[in-house]
Amino acid sequence: MSGADVKPILISGGGLASLLLAQSLRLAKIPFKIFERDASFAFRAQGYRLRLSTEGLDAIESVLDAPTWQRFWDTCGKTGGVGFSTFNALTGEQAEQIVPEALASRSNKVIGIARGDMRNIFASGCEDHIEWSKHVAGYELTDDGVHAIFADGTKSVEGSMLIGGEGIYSRVARQLSGGKLKVYDTGARGIHGQAPSTAFKGLGEGVFRLRDDSRADGAIFIITNVRPGDMDDPNVNFGWTMGGQPGVIRAPNNDYSIVGKKAADLAKDLTKDWHPRFRPLFEEMDESEAAFWKITCSTPSGVPEWPSDPRVTVIGDAVHSMTPAGGIGANTAVRDSALLGRLLREAGGYKPGVTAAYEKEMRVYASAAVHLSYSTAVGQFGVEIDEKSSPVV
Numbered sequence: 181m182s183g184a185d186v187k188p189i190l191i192s193g194g195g196l197a198s199l200l201l202a203q204s205l206r207l208a209k210i211p212f213k214i215f216e217r218d219a220s221f222a223f224r225a226q227g228y229r230l231r232l233s234t235e236g237l238d239a240i241e242s243v244l245d246a247p248t249w250q251r252f253w254d255t256c257g258k259t260g261g262v263g264f265s266t267f268n269a270l271t272g273e274q275a276e277q278i279v280p281e282a283l284a285s286r287s288n289k290v291i292g293i294a295r296g297d298m299r300n301i302f303a304s305g306c307e308d309h310i311e312w313s314k315h316v317a318g319y320e321l322t323d324d325g326v327h328a329i330f331a332d333g334t335k336s337v338e339g340s341m342l343i344g345g346e347g348i349y350s351r352v353a354r355q356l357s358g359g360k361l362k363v364y365d366t367g368a369r370g371i372h373g374q375a376p377s378t379a380f381k382g383l384g385e386g387v388f389r390l391r392d393d394s395r396a397d398g399a400i401f402i403i404t405n406v407r408p409g410d411m412d413d414p415n416v417n418f419g420w421t422m423g424g425q426p427g428v429i430r431a432p433n434n435d436y437s438i439v440g441k442k443a444a445d446l447a448k449d450l451t452k453d454w455h456p457r458f459r460p461l462f463e464e465m466d467e468s469e470a471a472f473w474k475i476t477c478s479t480p481s482g483v484p485e486w487p488s489d490p491r492v493t494v495i496g497d498a499v500h501s502m503t504p505a506g507g508i509g510a511n512t513a514v515r516d517s518a519l520l521g522r523l524l525r526e527a528g529g530y531k532p533g534v535t536a537a538y539e540k541e542m543r544v545y546a547s548a549a550v551h552l553s554y555s556t557a558v559g560q561f562g563v564e565i566d567e568k569s570s571p572v573v
Contacts, residue, residue, distance in 0.1 A: 186529065188213045190328050190339035192316040193346030194221070196295070197496030197513040199302035201343060204243045204521025206305055210529045214306065215314035215328055215336065217346070221299055229405060229419045231292050231387075232256065234285040236511030239518035252301050257407035258289040260385050269392040269401070272455035283387055283507075290387050292405050294419070295510075316344075317351050319492060326491045340530035342492045343520070348476055348573055350498035357486040361478070361494070363501045364570045366563035367426030368475040369436070370504070371447045374417040379460035380406045390458055392451075398425030398562060400450055403504075404461070420461055421504065422447060423475065425562040436472040443470035476573055477503050480554040480565055482547030493535040495520060500546040503563070505556035512549045516542055 189205060191198045194216030205212045232240075241249050263283050266275045283290045303310070315331040319342050328336040344352025348363040385408045391401040404420035422429070429446070431438055444467035451462045478501045496513035503509075520538045527534050557563050564570075 186211050187325050187338055187340040189524070189530065190215065190326065190336055190342045192328060192342065192344045192350070192352050193496075193498070194218070194299075194303075194310055195345060195347060195496060195513075196298060196302060196510060197517045198343070198345035199299060199306060200240065200243055200514050200517035201345070201495065201521050202306045202309065203248070203302060203304075204517065204525060206309075207243075207245060208521075208525040208528075210524060212309055213336070213339070214310045215316050215330070216310055216312055217315035217331075219313050221296070221303070229257075229292050229294050230298065230510045231283060231290060231405065231507040232285060233508065233511040236514050237285055237291060239511075239514045242518050243514075243521055248301065248304055251304075252293075252298075255297050255301065256291050256293045257405070258287070258291060259387060259405055259407040260289060263387070264389045264403075265386050266389045266391060267455075267458075269390040269451070269454045269458060270394055272457045275391065290405065292407070316346060318355050319352060321489075321491060340491070341535075344492070344494040344498045345496050347497045348501045350494060352492065353494045353498040356489060356492050356494060357484065360484040360486050361499060362567075363476050363478055363497075363573045364565045364567075365573050366475045366477055366503065366557065366561065366565060366570075368423060368503075368557070368561040368563050369426075369429035369431070370421060370423040370473045370475060371429060371443050372419065372421050372469070372471045372473060373444065373447055373462070373465045374419045374469040375461050375465040376414045377406075377410045377416045377418045378412065378414045379464040380404070380418050381411055382457040382460065385411070390454070392454065394453075395428065398428045400424040400428050401560075402451075402461070417466060417469070422450070423504065423561060424450075429472075431472045436474050439468075439471040441467045441470070443472050474573070475503050475557070475561060475563070476501050477554050477557065477563075477565060478550050479567060480551060481567065482551065483543045485543070488536040488539055490532045490535055491530075493520070493538060499542070500550050502550055502553035503557035503561065505560050506553050508549050508553055512546055515545060 188211035191214045317331040318329045320327045325338040353361045402422045410416040495516040
């Protein structure tokens, strides 16, 4: 069969896991198509800067070709220090580090990259394979392939496989697992923000957690990574992410899609009594970049089993959504991409048994990661998930 006759692998969603998988397929010359519901990568805020673990970096390096990996590595920030420096947000005093957290992954540095930069690099060379404004709402198996079904009722070309990588609201995951894959709303909320790097000079280089336990309705904290080199350039923005225990952070009309000034104003109000050392992070913030977010988590007891389908599987947040605690969600997602990509390369594309082999190995490391993320969030965010009664998204 000629290359032109080979059915493409269909990928639902154009997020990090999907694009890294696409890189693996591109390099192996396996045909693929990506269906992304947004109109472009610039359609929505790209979220907070991601910390990359040793496992995450190894997975990414195993997929990218040498020039693209070098571009990726050069784009990453490298911050000194191996763990969080925790401060009392009100007094400015450094708190006792009760549970040290090892954050460094290479060269004794904490490695981080903006989600938008990561997405653009992973998309390199794949742009012509992306179909925009295509919202996958399910799929239909054929005698020897699969169609993605879009929200408007139309269908994709027939593919050899469908990979669901469209995040926590994945319809592919719901259909494939018969509803066993669930994402729970923990009730905790957060705000992403950015400010000029000069606003962070009071902190200095490092990874910081600022915590306020003075509120009657629950604790609130921010996490930020202040990397060297850009600290004196007011044209460079650093990001911070704020988290609050359930009930502390409330979006107007419970609308967590709100971005901009309303989210910024709430962040400023919540931190108005914080120490002057930390106030510039909020007083000088770029209000247009502020955004709310819900803190969700997949089933804490582990990734459930479902009857494996040789034609369909899921990756990333679609199969294992995690809280931000521990910073391991994106790192686990890229492990999915590297594993599934390697199995497909070795098989030369679709082959019965690939999805079963991928899911068996993925369940082990992903279940451990979800459990760690949830267990950490119980302490950090005060969340609790009851798998029988907690609300799902």
